[in-house]
Amino acid sequence: MSRPAPIGLLRASMVLLRKDLLIEWRTRARLNALVFFALSTLLLFSFALGPDTKLLERNAGGYLWLAILFASTLSLGESFRIEAENACLDGLRMAPADARAIFLSKAVGNTLLLVLLGSLLIPVMVALYGVKVVLGVEHVLATLVLGCMALAAPGTVYAAIASNARARDVLLPLLLFPLIVPALLAAAKGMTLVLQGDPMNQLKSWYGLLGGFNLIYWGLGFLLFPRVIED
Amino acid sequence: MNALTTLVVLGQVAAGEVGSGRITGGWGYVWVSYGITWGSLALYALSLWLRRPTKNLTAGPKE
Amino acid sequence: MFVFTTAVLPLLILVLLVTVGRKFAHVTMPIYALILLGIGHFIGLAVAPPDREMGDVQRIMYAHVPAVWVAMVALTTNFVCSVMYLFKPGWKTDSLAEASAEVGLVFGAVGVLLGAIWGRPTWGVYWTWDPRLTTAAILLVAYMGYMALRRFVEDPEKRAVWSSVVGIIAAVDLPIIWFSVKWWRSLHQVQSTPKTVDPAMQLPLRISAYAFLALAIAFIMYRYRIALAERNAEVALPEALPTDEASAKRTPGVA
Numbered sequence: 001m002s003r004p005a006p007i008g009l010l011r012a013s014m015v016l017l018r019k020d021l022l023i024e025w026r027t028r029a030r031l032n033a034l035v036f037f038a039l040s041t042l043l044l045f046s047f048a049l050g051p052d053t054k055l056l057e058r059n060a061g062g063y064l065w066l067a068i069l070f071a072s073t074l075s076l077g078e079s080f081r082i083e084a085e086n087a088c089l090d091g092l093r094m095a096p097a098d099a100r101a102i103f104l105s106k107a108v109g110n111t112l113l114l115v116l117l118g119s120l121l122i123p124v125m126v127a128l129y130g131v132k133v134v135l136g137v138e139h140v141l142a143t144l145v146l147g148c149m150a151l152a153a154p155g156t157v158y159a160a161i162a163s164n165a166r167a168r169d170v171l172l173p174l175l176l177f178p179l180i181v182p183a184l185l186a187a188a189k190g191m192t193l194v195l196q197g198d199p200m201n202q203l204k205s206w207y208g209l210l211g212g213f214n215l216i217y218w219g220l221g222f223l224l225f226p227r228v229i230e231d
Numbered sequence: 232m233n234a235l236t237t238l239v240v241l242g243q244v245a246a247g248e249v250g251s252g253r254i255t256g257g258w259g260y261v262w263v264s265y266g267i268t269w270g271s272l273a274l275y276a277l278s279l280w281l282r283r284p285t286k287n288l289t290a291g292p293k294e
Numbered sequence: 295m296f297v298f299t300t301a302v303l304p305l306l307i308l309v310l311l312v313t314v315g316r317k318f319a320h321v322t323m324p325i326y327a328l329i330l331l332g333i334g335h336f337i338g339l340a341v342a343p344p345d346r347e348m349g350d351v352q353r354i355m356y357a358h359v360p361a362v363w364v365a366m367v368a369l370t371t372n373f374v375c376s377v378m379y380l381f382k383p384g385w386k387t388d389s390l391a392e393a394s395a396e397v398g399l400v401f402g403a404v405g406v407l408l409g410a411i412w413g414r415p416t417w418g419v420y421w422t423w424d425p426r427l428t429t430a431a432i433l434l435v436a437y438m439g440y441m442a443l444r445r446f447v448e449d450p451e452k453r454a455v456w457s458s459v460v461g462i463i464a465a466v467d468l469p470i471i472w473f474s475v476k477w478w479r480s481l482h483q484v485q486s487t488p489k490t491v492d493p494a495m496q497l498p499l500r501i502s503a504y505a506f507l508a509l510a511i512a513f514i515m516y517r518y519r520i521a522l523a524e525r526n527a528e529v530a531l532p533e534a535l536p537t538d539e540a541s542a543k544r545t546p547g548v549a
Binding site for chain 3: 253257258260261263264265267268271272275276279282283284
């Protein structure tokens with residue numbers, strides 16, 4: 001009997017990603033919770049900051065990313081909680097696939113969910129805050145994808161840690177928030193430029209910065225994740 | 232004529248109010264800072280002393 | 295010659311205390327630190343001249359700058375230990391990581407607080423969102439998260455691995471945060487080096503810096519002992535616990 005060939009890294013990641021997306025699609029629990037939570041966050045901002053829509057419109061880029069950040073703590077935590085049932089994570093670890101495939105699949109899955117969330121929030125912001133998308137949809141999407149990737153990579157690593165520790169709901173934001181500040185800064189700046197126009201052509205440098213963060217965060221996550229989930 | 236003398240008087244008053252460009256006093260800030268420094272370091276040293284490992288094996292690692 | 299003496303001699307004594315005098319370092323280092331601190335701060339408060347523009351308020355420098363420098367050294371130590379632990383696990387490495395993080399956090403908090411107090415009379419505000427201060431604030435929160443993680447994980451091995459991961463990510467992220475926020479203009483003054491600091495102020499600064507370094511080393515030593523004792527207690531085998539007559543006859547490992 002021939003030995004089955006070990007499954008490649010990318011193939012394993014795709015299989016795991018498909019599994020996660022299928023579970024998510026069947027229940028849509030996470031997505032629903034995310035959307036409602038982010039919507040209420042945006043509403044709360046408009047209540048807290050007053051009826052002056054000019055102010056809301058000017059800072060809309062920042063509020064969007066804050067809403068995504070807060071929603072991400074729900075989403076990231078949940079992505080590992082579902083593995084806790086029936087010791088699924090142990091099963092995954094013992095499968096003849098690279099542990100880093102788990103990282104890739106989780107991180108990409110989290111990114112996709114956050115990008116989807118962001119795309120749903122933009123039209124809401126157009127309605128609530130009166131923002132206009134000056135630079136076009138492709139720029140909105142680019143900023144969204146880059147920012148969500150930069151959130152999801154360290155978020156996945158920390159979610160894996162926090163899901164096994166005490167006070168996990170406190171630990172994830174406590175660990176994550178300080179560290180993603182530069183990514184959040186760049187994404188918020190970029191989104192503001194996309195929404196309000198970029199007369200001085202600064203957007204490219206912000207994209208460069210976001211690209212750099214993603215390289216470092218994904219690289220670190222890729223290297224360190226296997227140590228996080230090993231027994 | 233009157234306007235000119237007023238201006239001259241005002242000019243002299245203004246020159247007297249210009250300082251040397253150096254912050255005067257401020258010893259209050261200095262003492263507060265040094266107090267905080269020495270105080271916190273002493274408190275931390277105290278916490279290290281209170282948490283020192285006891286020889287007693289039955290004592291738990293965490294209180 | 296004077297510069298050489300004040301720059302090199304205290305460091306030499308420090309190194310000697312840590313290496314040759316290792317056995318007594320728990321006593322000698324704190325004493326040495328207090329002596330240096332007394333000398334450094336006395337010169338800084340009573341002997342050194344006031345600043346041309348800031349006046350006497352500038353004397354805060356002899357506490358603020360050494361505190362921040364020492365915090366950097368301690369947190370770098372934590373980074374090195376975190377990396378080392380992932381390659382070669384060991385309780386000593388883990389304990390040193392825990393000790394240096396906590397000591398770095400304490401000195402960092404003191405440094406940032408003093409900076410804010412110094413800022414009030416000189417800049418007019420306690421705080422501003424320039425790169426250095428923003429990074430400092432994030433640094434404090436990040437390592438508070440590190441300490442919280444250590445407290446919330448009960449398995450010692452998992453705690454050590456996860457703290458190493460978090461320590462590495464935090465340390466790598468900090469220069470990134472610094473550079474990214476640097477896109478905005480900075481209000482903070484240029485770094486203090488012999489080129490930018492007046493010679494009359496170099497002496498108290500140098501001595502205070504060595505004092506804080508010696509103090510940090512002393513703190514880390516004691517904190518390391520506490521951490522190592524906790525590790526040993528956590529992983530102790532049942533036989534290590536004191537037994538009574540009946541259990542002494544039992545075979546270890548058997549119920």
